[in-house]
Amino acid sequence: MMSDYTLLIRGIIEQMETIIGPVAMAQARQVEGLEIGKKIAIKGDPQKAIHDLLDRYKSLMGPVAITIAKKGAKQVLEKNPGLKVPAELR
Numbered sequence: 138m139m140s141d142y143t144l145l146i147r148g149i150i151e152q153m154e155t156i157i158g159p160v161a162m163a164q165a166r167q168v169e170g171l172e173i174g175k176k177i178a179i180k181g182d183p184q185k186a187i188h189d190l191l192d193r194y195k196s197l198m199g200p201v202a203i204t205i206a207k208k209g210a211k212q213v214l215e216k217n218p219g220l221k222v223p224a225e226l227r
Contacts, residue, residue, distance in 0.1 A: 139176075141220055142183035145213040146171065146190060152209025153194060153202075164193045188223050 139147070146165075150173075153161035166173050168189045170181040179186050194202035203225050210226050 140179070140183070141213060141217045142179055142187070143177050145210050145220065145222065146179070146183075146187060147177050148209040148211075148213055149187075149190060149194075149206045150177070150209070152205050156205055157198070160197070161194075164197060165190060168193060184221055184223070187226070191223060191225065 150161055150165050153164075162173065165171060165177075168186055170179060170183075170186040171190065172178040172180055191203065191206055194206060198205075207226055210222070214220060214222070214226070
């Protein structure tokens with residue numbers, strides 16, 4: 138079973154893919170602490186992985202990346218309001 142953080146990251150990546158296609162996955166693969174293959178695995182601090190993933194997308198797309206990421210994270214955050222995530226995702 139995937140952790141809530143893994144579900145959150147998957148939601149963000151999938152939402153980004155709808156906008157920027159395969160570039161979203163390519164960027165995610167470059168985030169230290171994320172292992173992306175058929176499944177997504179977090180090695181280390183999930184909060185840092187989320188932060189670094191958002192930074193990659195922001196450097197690529199600017200502030201609109203956060204709006205897209207919020208959409209991808211929304212469902213997981215609604216079910217798990219106690220998850221510790223970067224403030225900009227709230």
